[in-house]
Amino acid sequence: MEYKVKIDSFEGPLDLLLHLIGQLEIDIYDIPVSEITNQYLLYVNTMQQLELDVASEYLVMAATLIAMKSRSLLPDHSEEEEDFVEEEDPREELARRLMEYKKYKEAAGRLHELEEERTKLFSRPPADQLFGSNEEGPLNVSLFDMLGAFQKMTRRKKLAVPPRATVRREELSVEKRMNLLKEKLRLSKEPIRFDDLFDSHERDELVVSFLAILELMKQNEIVVSQKGNFADLYVAAGGNQT
């Protein structure tokens, strides 16, 4: 049998059943139990073979379907009785559940459309001058208020900040930095902690400073000392005093 599966995730056994019913082009109120059970079990077995975590709800539904199927296959020996003992067709109960679920699945789709529309509207943060000075009295807010406020903020659009007229930092050179470091160490009577030689945390500044220190060490312009493993490094002017 030619059978195309839509690659999709199902929201549970009811969703899977609705999908199968759609595939087989059958009616919810008239489910061919045998066919649907076979198809359903095929899915669930495949899920198990692939060692996917099959939610227990899928197995419960499988059991229900098997029970319905075996009942429908039993020889109908109660033809006379049927007139007065009107038993509910289990398929009706299943159809009712499927219809109920379908109703909300469709409503979810409409909510999604509204949600998409809403993402097209943007607001702006409240003006700073409106920021209340009268936030006094007993605190009467819940966690939900806080989360709601946070969501509101995430929907606001943060636009790219315009390029500010920034003062260009002087081009850094290792040589310049070496001179600055030497001057700094000369003025300091005591050795300076290695970390404190880096007065900027900008990436390129760090690199230049580090290269400058290495170069100074190589030239014996500075002495680096350490009291023990993992202790702070100290840098002092000296070494090459000639």
Next chain:
Amino acid sequence: MKHESIIESLLFAAGDEGLTAGQIAEVMELTVQEVQHILQSMERTFKQDEMRGTVVTSFGDEYRMMTKGENAAFIQRLAEKPSPKTLSQAALETLAIIAYNQPVTRIEVEEIRGVKTERPIATLCARGLIEEAGRADAPGRPILYATTNEFLDAFQLKSITDLPPLEESDGAMQQEADLFFGRFEEALED
């Protein structure tokens, strides 16, 4: 009229915090009815005015100024971050069930969906779309959930009664069912 100008200034300043007609009325020394009337006319004129890039919208009892939907693409282009993720199917189904049946317990939601719904409920709470609304008068006193103002905002609804009507199964389908029934019997006999 000058009133529109003042209200626009107030709404602009309030930003996404929004204002109620009552707050505006107090500041302007007008009646709430007068303010509501002006706001309603502003909702219409802003929308229609092609030159304008903003609209006045309301949800719950709050009014807000927002950008026009048709200009969204341009704003997106300028935006630093992509839009926040929309809700998953599981979360949307759960939200729909809660919205139409509130207040409702988790168990009731699970009965309709046929699957565990702890995670979608946690997600919706975290998104501020639903909140706890007391306890059900049932064994174990389970938590009841209801939608929030944030829900109205996120789906652009003025109130819960603004929700699109739930479509009940229609008669046409029932007929179809009857038609199929006969064929099903035949099929079983094979």
Next chain:
Amino acid sequence: MKHESIIESLLFAAGDEGLTAGQIAEVMELTVQEVQHILQSMERTFKQDEMRGTVVTSFGDEYRMMTKGENAAFIQRLAEKPSPKTLSQAALETLAIIAYNQPVTRIEVEEIRGVKTERPIATLCARGLIEEAGRADAPGRPILYATTNEFLDAFQLKSITDLPPLEESDGAMQQEADLFFGRFEEALED
């Protein structure tokens, strides 16, 4: 013309940061001259239009939307009215950012919110919901903020780990499902 509408949307959404004609031109695929021309005409028409409550003004090369000066008194009055909420939107946003990212500096909060956050932080400190929690290891050694026990009390949380997760974490599940149905299809084809 539609251009005005788009530019108004952009300026509105940009908030107090404003936009340069160059930024607008890029987004709208117009020349800077064309945009400047439209902006200049908007500066005039907004000012003259009695119905409008906002104006377009330029600071250096930045354009901004602002409320009309003549309505300032009403905004002032709105600011002085006691807010119906005990914590403003701004304070709640700030609190959420601190709660989920603590310890965190003011600059980091401002980066997320996109607006100055001095006053909300002062309010939250005054209310005892946040406190200073050391200094960041960054230039200027800025103050770090964290939530307090009072925060846990006020929001009825046992600990910070009790905060609901912000993100829907079902990405992994989705992948698993896709994988499954991919393989399922293969299995069927055999």
